[in-house]
Amino acid sequence: MTPLQQIAYIMRTELRAFVRYPKMRVAAVAVALLPALYALIYLSSVWDPASNTRSLTVALVNLDEGVEYRDHVFNVGWQVVSKLRSSHRFGYVDLHDAEEARHRVRQGSLAFALIIPKDFSSNAIPGAQPGGGKLVIYSAEGNNYETAVIARQFATELGHEVNESLNERRWALVLSNAAGSQHSVEQLRQGVEQLRLGAAQLKTGSEQTASAAKTLSGGAGKLQGGVEQLTDGMRQLGTGLRTMDARRPPNSELNRLKTGAESLATGHNELSRGMDELQVGSQKIREGVAGFQEEANGSLLVSTRVKDNTNQLANGVNQLDEGIKTAGHAQRQLAEGADKVSVGVGALTTGMRALNGGIRTAVAKLPEDSQLDELNRGASALANGNFALADGLQKIRAGSQGLSGGLDLLANSLPAALDTPGGSAAGMASSVQPVMELSAPVSNSGSGFAPNILPAALWLGAGIAAFLIHVRTLPRRAQHFSRPAQLLGKMGLPAGVVVVQALLLGFAAQQVLTMHVANGLAFMLTLVVSGLSFLAMVLLLTKAFGDAGKAMAMVLLAVQLSSSGGVMPVELSGGLFTQISPWLPMTWVVRAVKASLFGAFDGEWVRPLAYVAASGAAAMLLSMALGRWRFVKTAAMRPAVDL
Template identity: 30%
Template sequence: MTVLRLARSELKRMTGGLLPKLTILALALVPLLYGAVYLYANWDPYGKLNQIDAALVVEDSGAASADGTRLEAGRKVAESLVDDHVFNWKTVGSTEEADQGVSNGTYAFALKIPKDFSANLASPGSFDAANQAMLNVTTNDANNYLLSTIVDKLTTAVHTTVAKEVGEETANQLLTGFGTIHTQMLKASDGAGRLADGVARLHDGTVSLHQGTGELKSGASELYNGEVKLRDGATSLSAGAAQLSGGLTQLKDKTAALPANAQQLADGAAQVAAGNAALNTAMQSIPGQLAAANQAAQQAAAQGQRSRVVASTGHLVAAGVLTQEQADAVVADVDATPAPAAPSPAAAASAAKLQTAATQVQKLADGSAAVSAGASQLAGAAPALSDAVAKASAGADQLASGSATLAAGQQNAMDGAGKLVQGAQKLDDGAAQLETGAATASDGAGTLAGELAQGAGKVPNPDDAQKDSLSKVMADPVAVSKVSQAKAGSYGAGLAPFFLTLALWIGVFMLVQAMRPVTQRALASNAPAWKIAAGGWLPFLAVSAVQASLLTLVVDVGLGLDPAHPVLMWFLMLAAAMAFSAIIQGVVALLGSPGKLVVLILLVLQLVSSGGTFPWQTTPEPLHVVHQILPMGYVVSGMRHLIYGADLAIILPTMLGLVGYTLLGLAMSTAAVRKNKYWTLKTLKPEIAV
């Protein structure tokens, strides 16, 4: 009995009636029910997001941007979302209404733009009041778990777009600020140059100042010495003023009676003047009287009248003009001389003496009149003199007091002059330091001017085109250049390698529900075990090949998978069907009904370890071993390369590996044939019927 005859016999049995044919057809369509229908349902879910209702709340009140324009970022974001129509956005009036809608399932989620959205976007213009702008999202996993992930991607995209726009504006303002800094630094450099010139002139001035402070120090020393001498003189003045005050006091006491005495003197002088005047009058009459006396004498001589001469000389003696001896001489002369016709020489001499005496009396009268006038003036001036002496005494007292104060002030002035000397010394020292500092400042100002000029050259001063380019780079400094060596065209295409492989395993697994791994008739023959095993496997291979071909055709043509290598993909599907059918047939043939549970366990293990959705490296470490041992992971990787157009280097090793899994399945099937060649009571009456 050949392998083909065994296989044909089993196929004829399976297709002997309408129901078996329908069963085989249904089994052939099982992978379509799982793989194609699932991929159809999830072929492009992201393209249908616009059928999902989402609440949109815009409370942004806008803000003034740094350039004075009105920033309405919230409104622009809302309009952009509605125009993109990624979701079916429903504008809602309040946050509470949107949250309630998400809670009861009216909306899948809610995106809320708060009142201060624009204000916070504009806030980086003020360093002390910068705040992040917030987009508030409300989701509910009870509506759909994956929807939260999709919404996160959406809000991230919105965040990136808004941040880029605002970042460009902020960067533009920053670059404009650099230009302003550049201009101002140039101005500062010019100012620093002028400062350097000014400091140089300041240095020259400090040199002059130092010279002046040196002269001030010398002058202060001379002033101090002069103040010492002045203090000594003021002390002497104070002592002399005190003595003057004492002397004037004594003078005032001595002259207190001067007015009365002067008045008495004036009165006495007046009396003397009056007496002198009377004497002068008498003296003026004496010559006449003498002439008369002479004539009388002559007459007396002639007539003998001696008595008249005696009487006249008596009057003169009484008046004090003649002494008694002169009068007696005159009388004697009269007596001795006879009466001549002319005056006698003696009488002439007496007359001359009398004339001289009269002249002296006249001068005495004039002098006494002058004395009387002076005494009167002295008497009139004496009160004023007394007052003046009193005032002089008071002034001397004040002079003494003032000179004492002056002496004390001069001491203070001397102390001040001493301090002035010290201050002048310090000022001179400070001027010297200032001169040194000014020289240093002059050098520093020159260095500052040079460094500012160099710094201004290093500060960027971009033009409008440069600012536009740089602001874009600063707002979005990292651009991702994606080079997709192999790219899935849709979400369904991304899941196709996993679900096609999984559907093929499930389809083959369903075959053991209606097909026998090894027939009893074949076991009863004397054919070799490997032929019986191969004959039992070939019907599984034939049906699984039909499953793989139908699944590939429907997915490629019906769903539009459009693989990069469709023929090679079909061959890989056939190779996978070959390996899966051999393994499943061999396990069930070897273990019987418990083998079906083993096949199911293998399915579960491969579901979680093949890397159909997340990379297999993300699974727990024990599952890494399962991925390396079982075939589904290799088929998934190979399908991805063939569908997306990646490197085909792994296809041959994958094919060879599937051949190896096929041989392993046939080996298990051969072992099962050899085992079941020997019948036992358990064989005739198994615990669980296959």
Template identity: 20%
Template sequence: MKNIFRIFKADVKGLLKNFFALVIALGLCALPALYAWFNIYANWDPYANTGNIRIAVASLDKGWTNKDGEELNMGQNVIDNLKESDSIGWVFLDTEKEALDGVYSGDYYAAVVIDEDFTYSMYNAIADNFTNPKITYYENQKKNAVASKITDTAVSTLQTSINEQFIKAVTETVFQTTNGISDELSDTDAVNTFIQKIDAVNENLKGYSSMIDSFVAGNVSIGDVTNDANNSLSQGQSLIGDGIGKLEEGQKGLDSTQASFQNFSTNVTNSMNQIQNSINTISNQISQAQLEQNAETLTNDMKDIMDNAKALSDEIQSLQKELQDTQKEQTEQNVQDVLNQLEDLKNKADGLQQSGSLDIDSIQESIEQQKKDLEDKVNDLNDQNQDAVNKELDGVKDKVDEIGQKAQDAVDGDTAKAVSDGVGKGVQAVQNSLSTYADTVKQMNELYNNRVVPQVNTMISNLSDTLQNVESLLTNLSSTMDGMKDIFNGVDTTLGTLNTSMSQLQGMINKTSDKLTDVLDRLEGASESEQMEIIMQLLAGDPDTYSEFFSQPVEVEDNYIYEVANYGSGVAPFYSTLAIWVGMTLLVSLVKVHADKEGLVQVKPHELFFGRYLLFFLLSQVQTLIIVLGDLYLLKIQCLHPLEFWIASAVASFTFSMLIYALTIAFGDIGKALAVVVMVIQIAGSGGTYPIEALPTFFKAVYIFFPFPYAINAMRECIGGMYQNTYSLCLVELLVFAVAGLLIGLVIRIPFIKINHYIEKRMEDTKML
């Protein structure tokens, strides 16, 4: 501890003994305060001088003359009202061209042009198909971003004012008309006629109320039907899903059949190759000299040919049966399942059609047509493919039977005996038979591979394509049903909204009818003079009073929570916090952070750290005190809790000084750069000026990891008023960053000491840094 205070004492003495160093230190203490004060003062009341923002106004209104001959010009009235307003620098011009030229050239921030039929539209809106009075607004957004927002607000206020005048004019016209009717009634004996009119209107209103009841009941019925239709569609989609599953199973069956056929083709080819090899062997063994010796072998080979031919014939017959079973049982069953699904969908469509919920004739016809096309296609495919394949397989089987018969004849007949007896002429007979056998096997092999196999493959491929087409049909039909469900849901929502509106309208009608019924009851038992008085009270009224009420029917009562006197006081926490950070950044840039070890005994690294830090802490606190005193007594910001404001600023100063000092002593110039980067991020994304909710997603995600928001919120509590323990909580959260600074300066710094020395040496070598 002694070394820490020795370092601090030496730093203070050195500062006081050197006049120039003392002047620089005082300047560093005052400079951040100037930064804060200028920004706060510039934002003190930015809307107080909006009268200097020039907006051009041109009225093209021709005016309008009412039935009493009175000339009215609401456009001129608007201009007269604007001339009395000094919140915006309104500039009044004669033509639209002058106004637009000024906006394009930048002489005016915006322009407002009043339409030539402005007055006529205002007084004849009801009689003239509700044509709105129109003003046109032009804005130069390039000139200044903030000015554009101010001019938008000014024009919006102008629009609100004109809307109030419009409602006032229409209401005044309506009540002047009713007063005219009242005068006519008082001058003529039309009381009975008027009573009859009221009674007729009342009956009509009651009829309208009954109609609304019927309409709402009808909507409820339609809603029930649409719900039933939705349920039916859901069931139909479930059936379609089952059908698609069946088709996929059929497709897998076809794939299995094709694989089985490939295996069978391989077996047939192997059998024919064995027959061919046997024939070749026999042919090679036959000679005049060796015929007797090979007689027995020849006979056995003949028997092998016969056995192979019989086995091949059986396999061909099995293939025919397997193809028939596969095509008729498996494929037709899967297709029949799909047809059943389509039939179910057709029945559902019939149910929807009978319920009257939707016209789906086109969907029903599409399902029926797809069903018929599928049946025809499957029948044609069965007939054509089965006939063609059976025809080719019968031809192959006949050839195989012929080979087998000839081999049987050769074994059973005289050929074997002739061979065994050595009759020479038998050799030639056998060779001729073998040649015939070889040609027959070759023809059979070509017939099978070139005609039978392609026919079977084509049949399987056609069946697969048919199943895929049906599956595509069902998928499209399911999508169509999804669209129909969306339509029904939209209808149900619309009906609900319509019923609500109708109920509200019915309430208004019933209320009006009740009032008319009350008036009629009062008129029924009154004398003629009393009847006239009742009617006059019903119709008569002050047009100005009524128009004033209808133009502003709702009165807003303003209540401000934690009210702040001006915008400058509102931004003082942000600019004061920023000035404290800037001040400490200037200190580490101009004052050395490493203490001198000269005159110290057994000094430790943490003593050097804290010994020099005390100087930075002192200077930072002086900076903060100047900032706070200037805010409170020079600018006189609103502050309900001055002492707490200074404490919050002092805690922020301690946290910032510790964090920036630790970054600098741990990472050198890189640490100084990091301090600047953190400051830049916090200027944009701390919520000091704009609400954090209005900032981009990046700032909303990272702002809680920086110290600015907690310091700003603590100061705001002092300016606008405290809420529970928010102030204390903000200070505790702020001190967490001071602890982080200690970890950086005392622990994380250690591995980077040598690296920092190396970087500093290299920078000194440049003789520039």
């Protein structure tokens, strides 16, 4: 047979089994539906948690006593509670004792609690410091990690909303105070009118004063100009004559200066001739280097390095020639300048000789009598201006009196102090701060998922342990044994495996994952009892329904994970999941794990674990009554696992 024929033969053989046995067809349909059913159950429990938040019970404890602030009475706590009730976001319950609310949260009957202290309004309204008003949100993180996350989000949103509401009320108070100032504005207008009349009189007097001051300024300016001219002229003249006489150079120095300038001009002319000769020599060097460069570039015996150095030498000689040309041009300009200096020095010495004679005649340049007469006329104009100024000052005085009266009325009309809001800018912007209080804290996100993962792992472990044996098969000798003996004997091997599974699971949680366990003994006992109870339930389903019972066990796992509240509060799943949650054993396993692992529910782990043990015992009792054993020869007892 070819490989394709071999494959076809095996497939036909398997197909005949499906045709011959109707149960196989039913099993195939069940197996095909199992993934879809599992996903449908689990996804429907987490489909829209936000629409079921009203099922979460939240306590409102309003202890706020209110405050009277700036002739207004405020009770922010009452406003916060009223707004929360109208929002219908959660299922709110009013309590009057903060400790009772905390106790009920720890027990698990409340999701979390909002506690408003009695001094909340007195700290929040003034806004003296940021976060002065405290809103306490109390949550038991170990009871349900997702509920604590919701509580944190609720705290953040509530703090933002309350701060916005308080800011709105503060602005309303500021605008109200501004409206009450309208009456003072009328009095202010009257004062301004009197101020205007006084200002008009002051203007008239000021105009006369300005005219008189102008006349006075003119006379005083002339007087000051004459006096300053006289004194400054005399002082400067005396100082200048003494300085010039003391520092006047003798004629011998002037002659030597003239001789030096002429020598400088002669030297520059000789230097110009030398630069011309230097330029002729540079031209010859450049021609020689150019010829050598041409021979070197055309010769095969000269190395490239020598050619490059020759080129650099040629460039340097060209730059030298250009520099000599530039220096020669500059030297010619210096020579021309030296000639001009020589001519100027000659004129300077001639002028200095003439200056010596002029110094002796400078004494005759003293001020004249006409200038002294101008000084007298300026003093007379100054006196006339003083009379006009006195008259103008009298009018200014009268106007000033009217202006003073108007200013007094204006000052009396203004309020003594501005009615400004108290507190600081940062405190008024954010005067309310939510404070989270947590009991049974969870160290990290992984630990928060543990109450959901550990029971699921125990259930899967119990299912796998059941696969190790043929659940319905017993040796023929046990046919006449008692039913408890038959069941307990059949459970012995998988029960031992389940106990080992539970112990290893607890060891991995504490030692490998380093979870902080509040009660180690209770935690390990919870895992062992839960694993054995789950094994009893899986054996019940398998004994009653055969291999279909194993598939039912997987579906039941999905139902329990969706209804146990291990991660997300079961109230958020809504509908059927909330109703069946208290009747499922995994719900109580989750509660016992949280109590022993985190200290949640006030550390009460005995009662939920008793419920789990009772459900396992009930499953064992039902296993004795339901289903039938298949008794076979002892030699036919074989493992269920084919390895």
